[in-house]
Amino acid sequence: MKSEQKAILDACRIIVENQIKNLKYNYYIDGVVIKKNRDGTYNIKNSGNTFENIKARTGLTLNEGGSVQIMIKNGDFNNKFIGDKI
Numbered sequence: 001m002k003s004e005q006k007a008i009l010d011a012c013r014i015i016v017e018n019q020i021k022n023l024k025y026n027y028y029i030d031g032v033v034i035k036k037n038r039d040g041t042y043n044i045k046n047s048g049n050t051f052e053n054i055k056a057r058t059g060l061t062l063n064e065g066g067s068v069q070i071m072i073k074n075g076d077f078n079n080k081f082i083g084d085k086i
Contacts, residue, residue, distance in 0.1 A: 024076070028069040030086060033062050042082060044070060056082040 031046035041053040042062060054070065056062060060082060071083035 024074045026074060027072050028083065029072065031068055031070055033064050033066045033068060036062065036064060042068075044068065044082070046070070051080070054080060054082055057084070060084070 029046055031044035031051070033042050034045045034050065035043040037043065037053060039053070041055050044051045044054050051070070056068075062068060062082065062085065067086035068082045069084050069086055070080050073079040073081070
């Protein structure tokens with residue numbers, strides 16, 4: 001492959017990767033319930049991070065030590081909730 005072709009492909013790859021980072025889509029992260037709070041929210045641990053006061057979807061009841069999936073709605077980490085048990 002010629003160096004000019006490689007440079008063009010590398011530039012296209014960088015542009016696409018940057019555009020993907022800006023997309024607003026739902027995604028999940030896994031975690032473990034470490035505490036159920038009095039207000040019905042939960043504290044969740046994920047890869048050494050602790051997220052406090054996370055609401056669970058309607059009808060979902062969790063126990064401490066249980067594995068869960070946290071949904072990050074529309075790519076906005078401030079708009080998250082526990083979507084399901086694992």
